[in-house]
Amino acid sequence: MAGSVPNITLNTGQYMPMVGLGTFNKFKQGEVYEAVKYAISCGYRLIDTAWVYRSEDEVGNAITEVVNSGMVKREDLFITSKLWSIFHAPDRVEVGLRESLKDLKVDYVDLYLMHWPMAWQEPADRKAWIMGTDFKPADVDFVDTWRAMERLVDKGLVKAIGVSNFNITQLKRLLSANNLKYKPVNMQIEISPYMDNNDLLNFCLENDITVTAFSPLAKGGQEYAGKPTPNLMEENLLKDTARKYGKTPAQVALRWAFQRGYATVPKSVTAHRIQENIELFDFELSDDEMKAIATLNKDLRLVWLDNFKSFPEYPFEYPA
Numbered sequence: 001m002a003g004s005v006p007n008i009t010l011n012t013g014q015y016m017p018m019v020g021l022g023t024f025n026k027f028k029q030g031e032v033y034e035a036v037k038y039a040i041s042c043g044y045r046l047i048d049t050a051w052v053y054r055s056e057d058e059v060g061n062a063i064t065e066v067v068n069s070g071m072v073k074r075e076d077l078f079i080t081s082k083l084w085s086i087f088h089a090p091d092r093v094e095v096g097l098r099e100s101l102k103d104l105k106v107d108y109v110d111l112y113l114m115h116w117p118m119a120w121q122e123p124a125d126r127k128a129w130i131m132g133t134d135f136k137p138a139d140v141d142f143v144d145t146w147r148a149m150e151r152l153v154d155k156g157l158v159k160a161i162g163v164s165n166f167n168i169t170q171l172k173r174l175l176s177a178n179n180l181k182y183k184p185v186n187m188q189i190e191i192s193p194y195m196d197n198n199d200l201l202n203f204c205l206e207n208d209i210t211v212t213a214f215s216p217l218a219k220g221g222q223e224y225a226g227k228p229t230p231n232l233m234e235e236n237l238l239k240d241t242a243r244k245y246g247k248t249p250a251q252v253a254l255r256w257a258f259q260r261g262y263a264t265v266p267k268s269v270t271a272h273r274i275q276e277n278i279e280l281f282d283f284e285l286s287d288d289e290m291k292a293i294a295t296l297n298k299d300l301r302l303v304w305l306d307n308f309k310s311f312p313e314y315p316f317e318y319p320a
Helices: 031-042 057-066 094-104 143-155 168-173 196-207 238-245 249-260 271-276 287-294
Strands: 007-009 013-016 020-022 047-049 076-081 109-115 161-164 186-189 210-214
Touching: 007 047, 007 186, 013 076, 031 047, 031 249, 031 271, 047 109, 047 143, 057 076, 076 094, 094 143, 109 143, 143 238, 168 196, 196 210, 196 287, 238 287, 249 271, 249 287, 271 287
Parallel strands: 020 047, 047 076, 076 109, 109 161, 161 186, 186 210
Antiparallel strands: 007 013
């Protein structure tokens, strides 16, 4: 156990908490720093970040402060970061990781994910935002990128490696590659009651690959990539179920995810929501309630990164 949060066991034997704090940064300066400190004080031990989130320095400052204060030890925390797509060339993989390690102010991360299966060339502005249009594909096979990530494990710079935003075909190709030294331990994908992602979820679990859901609350009605999103929190089914248990619709949605067997990393910088998002383990949804929530599925993907839909290895079937 990490705090009060149950763990999931990776195929390396590591334990990963099943609820963590997401740190994708579209917030004000300093908000992620405060959120990470508060989350750890509430019992969070999984912190999910990435090079491209532009918040790893704030995450690192917060971790340094709580470790130095004696609140936790570094080994009590499970830190996930992600290899950005401009670092896919095998000789650039360690460069990308070391930039993250420097900002995070740690010697290793517990889990390092290939953020996307697509590789692209480094733009003139290397921190250009991901929704820009000045990106060009790079001729790098993600299997070669993976082999370079394996060397990070051997060097002790990461404890385990995995992938994110792969489709089943891509994951099968990676798993079937010759002479892989390490199997992916985790896949991070979009899952919410609006996007159950059943086929990919089941494929991962059947192949001893744990799953982490990003956007488990379907953005909560917030605008994303300049577009409005439906508000999952306003679903009467979730509101009625929440009233029954004295919980919030968000807690019901996150409990649904927990009972389906995968981890979640909801993001928030609001103290009471950070606290609520970890208070999931004092109630249990019935089989009928689980089935009812599953009927909310619309196969509604919110994270498309559609400016890359013409790139080789774009993982989604983009609607016409």
